[in-house]
Amino acid sequence: MDARRIVRALKTPVTLLILAAMVYFAARWGMDAARAPIPPRPLDPCVVQEVGPVLKPEHVYVMVYNGSKQDGLAKRLGQILSADGFKVYKRTNADRDDYVQSVVKGHSEDSPEVILVRQAFENIGFEADGRADRTVDVIIGAEQPAPHPAPEFGVPLPDGKACLPDLKLTNTDG
Structure with a gap:
């Protein structure tokens, strides 16, 4: 196997792993943001x-x-x-x-x-x-x-x- 074939064989799985990791971290960030308490609305100034x-x-x-x-x-x-x-x-x-x-x-x-x-x-x-x-x-x-x-x-x-x-x-x- 030459280097070109190895790169072509690994390109798709590595890309999928990177995308899966990005989706995981985005979902985790979204869940943390959704669970965070809503800060109280400040009262209007006088x-x-x-x-x-x-x-x-x-x-x-x-x-x-x-x-x-x-x-x-x-x-x-x-x-x-x-x-x-x-x-x-x-x-x-x-x-x-x-x-x-x-x-x-x-x-x-x-x-x-x-x-x-x-x-x-x-x-x-x-x-x-x-x-x-x-x-x-x-x-x-x-x-x-x-x-x-x-x-x-x-x-x-x-x-x-x-x-x-x-x-x-x-x-x-x-």
Whole structure:
């Protein structure tokens, strides 16, 4: 057998093996991509709106998360905040159930919406996350937040405008 015959005899099987390997790796990549979790859709950034000289609870969207092992805390605190006038957008469990301290999370500590939510509690921690949508999270830990006995809700706005989320109010109890 000369070299030409050997090349001709091996060309088809080698080509088929290469194509089979390419199909295998493409199928594996496709299955991995199909099984990957879908990332959550980011919330829309805030929209500057005219609200008057004072920001009031009816302009603030709050999401309440239960970060403790005790059941029903998010629903109960969500009802309290709703009664205070806040728009409670979500009431559900947190990403974990071992939070020790309760905490408010929002754009920044001096954001009017964060100040307003913190007025509802006597002593509660804060974490800034720079979120663009201007919603506020309240995560309830093992040490539950103490409600302020006589809160005076209102944050003065120098120009009467606030950056508020562009969300539709839907309560999701969890």
